[in-house]
Amino acid sequence: MRILKIKLQPKWQNAFSHLLLALLVTLAFSGVLYLLRQFIDPLPIALLYLLPVGLCATLWGLGTGVLAAILAFLGLNYFFIEPRFSLFVHQSQDLIVLLVFLGVAIFISQMVGRTRNSLAAARARELEAVRLYRLSAELAELHNDRDIVESIARHIMETFQARQVQVTLEGKAGQETFLYRMPDEAISTQPFEHMHTLRMPLQSPNETIGEVRLWRVQSGQSPMEERLLQTFGYQSVLALERSRLIEAETRARVLEESDRMKTSLLSSVSHELRTPLSTIKAAATSLQSKAVSWDSEARDELLLAIDEEADHLNLLVGNLLDMSRIESGEFKPEQRWNALDEVIDTVLNRMRTALRRHFIEVDVPANLPLVFVDDVQIGQVFANLISNGLKYAPENTLIRIRASKRDEEAMLVQVSNQGPPVPAPDLERIFEKFHRVTAADRITGTGLGLSICKGIVEAHGGRIWAQNLPDGFAIYFTLPLTWQGISPHIPKEHEPSATHPSDR
């Protein structure tokens, strides 16, 4: 950084200060030597005069060194070679000494100065390498365009002392152009007219993916800066391309996964569709058959089976629809305030025929607070949980629904049945897709019901879990009692005065 600053100062100012420095050092030295002239022979004085030359060359570089060499030559001549205080030389011997001195001084200052300059260059390269290393190390950890662009802008800003950096990324297929400005975006609206702009395209082998622009006070750029800026550009392009590749790969993997899921879903669904279809087909063809005359009870039984299985198919289709929407991330519950008892009553009413072989008990106090849910979706959760109970619990057993306020934030709901317990390791896995505890041949099901319940409950910000009870099995879940932290407010109204006491 320091080196860069010196290099970037205007040249004339530089030269002038160097002249001044060389003059000062040489004069001061001449003064000291002049004061000490009684104690030193004239001969070593010439050697001692090499000192300011070396000093200047070391401290301020080649130019100053050469300048100091000429000044030292003049000083030596003026102060110490007879006749003193004049630049004349009488003895040819002295002239030789002076000329040799000049030669040696210039040679030394050149040597020292060059070493110094190459040292400076080496330092600058090292700094450049460090900056590059930092940038590439940082970029290696970043995986999205925004972070990468931000990191590039920050590094360019520091390295090139820019006032403002702007990175533009061309939109990927159908996306908008991405623009990033540093520092504050508000400041950037002021035009930077008085500044100098540097532009660098971000070029990948096959296309231009964007552009970097920076504004700074000084004009032009040194070859080193140009090189560094270009290398930054290459690094940025690499990082951006890498992040895009990773993104594409993730997308491909997700697609592959969902493809696999669809395949197993299809086979599982076609299996489950066939069971109710077989019942419907069998019942309908039996009723058509002329060979048997059905008594009215048997007839009703067959018709009921058709009706019930059609409802079952409908629930399954609803689940499939929900599953595909949950999977694709399109699932957004339409939440509004609902009375849970009402949601449950509606579901039970709809499932009345299917429930006739089980007992059902609803323990939901009528004064419970409202829940903020999508009533259609939560209805589907109850339908799935109840249908699960019907499937796994033996006939004439109890299915129980309970709800209570857990705390200010959530309602706790329990749906239990008296079916067999679920082995402990499966308690979590039953919420996975296509996971069924019982062998497929005994009980039909896609294993979709519970995973949909999980998807719906979680989309409402709730939690769902399973637990074995002493006499059965229960699913618990929570539902929100607040929306944006607020409970519903109902305007109060006075009960009408008792004008007809007899009504009590």
Next chain:
Amino acid sequence: MNHQPHILVIDDEPQITRALRTILTARQFRVSTAGRGEEGLALAAAQQPDMIILDLYLPDMDGIEVCRRLREWTKVPVIVLSVRDSERDKVTALDSGADDYLTKPFGIEELLARIRVAQRHAIQSQGAGQPVIVTGELEIDLAKHRVKHRGEEIKLTATEYKLLAYLVSHVGRVLTYRAILSHVWGPGESEHVEYLRVYVRQLRRKLEVDPEEPRYIINEPGVGYRFITQD
């Protein structure tokens, strides 16, 4: 009057139109069918049916659009058919002038009940509404602002009465949350479903024999409420 009611069914599924034609003809209705929206609109104009059953998903145009265009010139009762998970469409259809809706798949009794309600409502809207509604053990006198249960008067708050009166005056028909809220609480309150939930709960407690198995005020998930009579 020996006039068979004429129903126009607009649905692109031939199985549905065929089944409805068979079932409704057996119930003494005259049935015509259309598979497309434009065709349906043309038939409605040419035949002037007494009622239209309209599927919301048609190949050529949106059922909601059909509904809007019908309402530009006729008050014929329209019952829309839709599926679960499209509550928003149902509500839009009702707000665009449809009289009622039915979720596919539906039982035929449900459809016939909807048809009866729509017929009755069409007759009522021509004359004055019934001032007294008697259903089960409930007697609601809209003219005298009086509600009786088993002959005993029930005391309702002003809002409770307003809500009940609105539901009852549209007996059998579904009313959307928005319609009820803006009628009872005012147009500015049409989003406050929470008021409705609480007041429906209060009303049920006062009217229903068993508030947990409501027989009068029926919830239509995601859409609204309907008041039904026991006949």
